[in-house]
Amino acid sequence: MSIKKTITIGANTTYPLTVKRFGYGTMRLTGEQVWGEPENRDEALAILKATSDNGIQFIDTADFYGADVTNRLIAEALYPYNKDVLICTKVGVARGADKSWQVYDKPDNLRASIEKNLQTLKTEQIQLVHFRVMPGSATPFETSLQTMFEMQREGKILHIGLSNVSKEELEIALQMGNIATVENVFGYEQRNSFTTGGMELRGMHEVLDTCVKEHIVMIPFFSLQTSLHNKENKITVIAQKYGVTNAQVNLAWALHFNDLILPIPGTSKLTHFHENCKAFDLELSKEDLQFLG
Numbered sequence: 001m002s003i004k005k006t007i008t009i010g011a012n013t014t015y016p017l018t019v020k021r022f023g024y025g026t027m028r029l030t031g032e033q034v035w036g037e038p039e040n041r042d043e044a045l046a047i048l049k050a051t052s053d054n055g056i057q058f059i060d061t062a063d064f065y066g067a068d069v070t071n072r073l074i075a076e077a078l079y080p081y082n083k084d085v086l087i088c089t090k091v092g093v094a095r096g097a098d099k100s101w102q103v104y105d106k107p108d109n110l111r112a113s114i115e116k117n118l119q120t121l122k123t124e125q126i127q128l129v130h131f132r133v134m135p136g137s138a139t140p141f142e143t144s145l146q147t148m149f150e151m152q153r154e155g156k157i158l159h160i161g162l163s164n165v166s167k168e169e170l171e172i173a174l175q176m177g178n179i180a181t182v183e184n185v186f187g188y189e190q191r192n193s194f195t196t197g198g199m200e201l202r203g204m205h206e207v208l209d210t211c212v213k214e215h216i217v218m219i220p221f222f223s224l225q226t227s228l229h230n231k232e233n234k235i236t237v238i239a240q241k242y243g244v245t246n247a248q249v250n251l252a253w254a255l256h257f258n259d260l261i262l263p264i265p266g267t268s269k270l271t272h273f274h275e276n277c278k279a280f281d282l283e284l285s286k287e288d289l290q291f292l293g
């Protein structure tokens, strides 16, 4: 079945942005535990430079990757940016000196984080910013989101998205303003919420109906990480049928699952990057999709 090749972020707003429906997530371009410089800096820059050759326009980052490492690499590799590149960052989290992931969602925190992103990405406006929800935070969700909308009115942010969001929070957010995207965990083998290392990760399935109803673009994270460990699943059968890799079938499955899904597979390897990009052209049949379920 042929798939929709492009996707529009903010389709129902004054500033719709249309990009190829396949992006790249930069989190793996850091050292171990998403901390410090990548082991192979040249390869990291080569991957970022290869995005445009592969038609990739959507690049996902955060100032807490590194920290600041992926933003600086993006600017080094791609600045001045092509007009059609869409850089998406996220706020709501900061890193402690001990590499911990800390809640950073008070209004002043969010403002400081946006300023840092603008500076490191060398831009005056960020096209899309996800407010990354940290479940259990002391700051009310509405207070943080209000600050996001304020910064949007000030022109620092073009579109607002939510990450790691629950259905209830998404419904509240939609009463407050436009939400262009949701970035939650989602992969062939992991569609629902789960908790890891004490952190609750919200699944895309929980918010799927709302996203479809409101035409919110769905950006999955951990789609490969949560699925590639299983070498004996139905994905393998389809991979063998087409002579492709499990990663490629995983990504093709997500692309066929719903037109509003924009995959952003992460990798630190140029070979994996090229392999993943080829998944965009892998057409699965109706029978394949029924088999995969």
Ligand SMILES: NC(=O)c1ccc[n+]([C@@H]2O[C@H](COP(=O)([O-])OP(=O)(O)OC[C@H]3O[C@@H](n4cnc5c(N)ncnc54)[C@H](OP(=O)(O)O)[C@@H]3O)[C@@H](O)[C@H]2O)c1
Pocket (backbone or CB within 6 Å): 024, 025, 026, 027, 028, 060, 061, 090, 132, 163, 164, 183, 184, 220, 221, 222, 223, 224, 225, 226, 228, 245, 247, 248, 264, 265, 266, 267, 268, 269, 272, 273, 275, 276
């Ligand atoms: N909003 C959030 O809370 C949140 C959380 C996590 C991530 N994200 C974003 O989502 C993006 C995607 O998530 P992710 O990078 O964690 O996970 P992912 O896309 O699920 O997978 C990355 C893992 O899969 C491996 N991999 C990638 N391509 C492969 C291939 N073709 N064959 C075999 N292994 C392959 C990578 O290893 P190699 O490096 O060896 O290829 C890495 O271990 C991130 O880069 C980040 O931008 C957002």
